[in-house]
Amino acid sequence: MPSPLVEKEVNRLYQLLNEAQISFLQDYIKQSKKSKWLERLARKKGIVLDKDQSAEDAWDKLNDWELKEILDGGYGNRPYKCECGMALRFCYIVRHRKENRTFRLGETCLGNYTLLSPDLIRDIINGFHKIDLERDEILNKFELGWTPPLDYASLSLPEDIQRQIDIGLPLSYLQTNRVENLFKPDLIRLRKQREQDNLAQLHARKAALTARKTSQPAPSAPSAELVTYEWMISRHGEHLTQIKDNEHRLKNMVMLAKWEQLQQMIQDLQRHDPFDYSTFLSDMFELLYELDLY
Numbered sequence: 001m002p003s004p005l006v007e008k009e010v011n012r013l014y015q016l017l018n019e020a021q022i023s024f025l026q027d028y029i030k031q032s033k034k035s036k037w038l039e040r041l042a043r044k045k046g047i048v049l050d051k052d053q054s055a056e057d058a059w060d061k062l063n064d065w066e067l068k069e070i071l072d073g074g075y076g077n078r079p080y081k082c083e084c085g086m087a088l089r090f091c092y093i094v095r096h097r098k099e100n101r102t103f104r105l106g107e108t109c110l111g112n113y114t115l116l117s118p119d120l121i122r123d124i125i126n127g128f129h130k131i132d133l134e135r136d137e138i139l140n141k142f143e144l145g146w147t148p149p150l151d152y153a154s155l156s157l158p159e160d161i162q163r164q165i166d167i168g169l170p171l172s173y174l175q176t177n178r179v180e181n182l183f184k185p186d187l188i189r190l191r192k193q194r195e196q197d198n199l200a201q202l203h204a205r206k207a208a209l210t211a212r213k214t215s216q217p218a219p220s221a222p223s224a225e226l227v228t229y230e231w232m233i234s235r236h237g238e239h240l241t242q243i244k245d246n247e248h249r250l251k252n253m254v255m256l257a258k259w260e261q262l263q264q265m266i267q268d269l270q271r272h273d274p275f276d277y278s279t280f281l282s283d284m285f286e287l288l289y290e291l292d293l294y
């Protein structure tokens with residue numbers, strides 16, 4: 001697992017955000033960590049939590065050490081103190097429901113004072129690191145510039161996701177995944193529609209191009225048997241490289257299949273197997289459209 005960014009880098013990226021974005025992101029991270037703690041502890045105790053149950057009810061049921069708060073003293077500061085005396089930037093406030101005892105602890109002392117098992121603590125801390133990675137992802141995407149997928153505008157997204165988009169914070173991969181799963185049928189329909197629109201546009205362009213070519217025959221227009229691998233690469237190599245460089249952005253199954261097929265066709269051409277230049281062209285341009293490269 002990659003390590004979270006160093007504090008200095010996180011601090012630099014946070015400074016690119018406005019106040020609303022900072023507080024939203026910090027709150028999201030804090031809530032994620034609290035629910036991670038709850039989820040891991042419940043799993044460890046073999047307690048199944050009802051999805052619709054409030055956190056309060058869940059904690060009544062668990063009756064164990066609860067993560068109440070995470071305090072952050074800010075970059076370069078250590079204003080808090082662990083029970084052991086160590087100065088802390090991040091202070092975890094944990095409270096035992098039944099015994100009504102509260103501790104203020106640093107990460108390394110979480111296990112010592114709560115006597116929660118070391119493997120559970122390790123599990124929780126790993127979970128925290130994953131959440132920090134999600135934060136880093138959001139910050140990195142913000143710096144690079146991010147816009148939500150086009151189709152999201154017509155969906156009624158969950159309130160938290162919508163708010164995150166509205167204040168201009170990128171969605172993490174996990175959050176995008178959540179949306180994709182929630183709206184699978186809608187998104188398939190929307191994307192199919194868009195693909196058809198693109199294709200229609202493409203046909204219109206090709207028709208216009210053909211009309212121009214017939215009116216003034218261009219010597220460079222190849223007949224099928226003249227299309228060789230070398231000729232095709234000299235003409236479209238640059239486009240193909242662009243698609244290749246951006247293939248990780250292809251998320252839609254239809255487009256991924258097209259890319260597969262396109263690469264297969266190039267291999268066929270290289271082997272002098274039958275090659276359909278017009279299918280090749282339409283697939284290639286569709287991919288370029290999809291990737292906003294054309």
Ligand SMILES: [Zn+2]
Binds near residue numbers: 082083084085106109
């Ligand atoms: Zn300590």
